[in-house]
Amino acid sequence: AQSVTQLGSHVSVSEGALVLLRCNYSSSVPPYLFWYVQYPNQGLQLLLKYTTGATLVKGINGFEAEFKKSETSFHLTKPSAHMSDAAEYFCAVSDDSNYQLIWGAGTKLIIKP
């Protein structure tokens, strides 16, 4: 069965530094991969989504993710962190049998001034 691992429940970076949030899936290539973000006291919203085609996906707020089949990864990056990026980030992949979402545990991104 498919599973999703997000390495690091908390990641701390300085403002202006590179953001790297890691996501690995476990089994066969999922048809779709997603990153969602949850700002404090809000619901989740879509950052970006991979379907097919180009492996580098650009999302909102300067984030992007690269799908690497050989590494079963879909890591999220942003070249320069901003204070407003402080939030919890969730990686999710679709189950190829019923197209339900399999969610990672989430990573809280902390931005240091």
Added chain:
Amino acid sequence: KAGVTQTPRYLIKTRGQQVTLSCSPISGHRSVSWYQQTPGQGLQFLFEYFSETQRNKGNFPGRFSGRQFSNSRSEMNVSTLELGDSALYLCASSLGRPGQETQYFGPGTRLLVL
């Protein structure tokens, strides 16, 4: 277009009581999913409804139930509340399957069970 709305936003109940939470999806969205979010367990899928039918269900006891109406609005019910049911309950709507289409989340209902 109005977003996903959830009512009430906050709720305090005592053990043994029951609670009903409501979700109004984005107009035109026929899929509604419910999630429970807690600090310890993270985001856990409860169930998904599509066109008034439960299409998928997570691993929760039968005390958790839901339904969807013909206008796609959905309710979830938790009976015989336990302390461990204290959580943020999130509703999300999408045009199609959650694993294919973008899900749009409401702000959640925060339930505290005393």
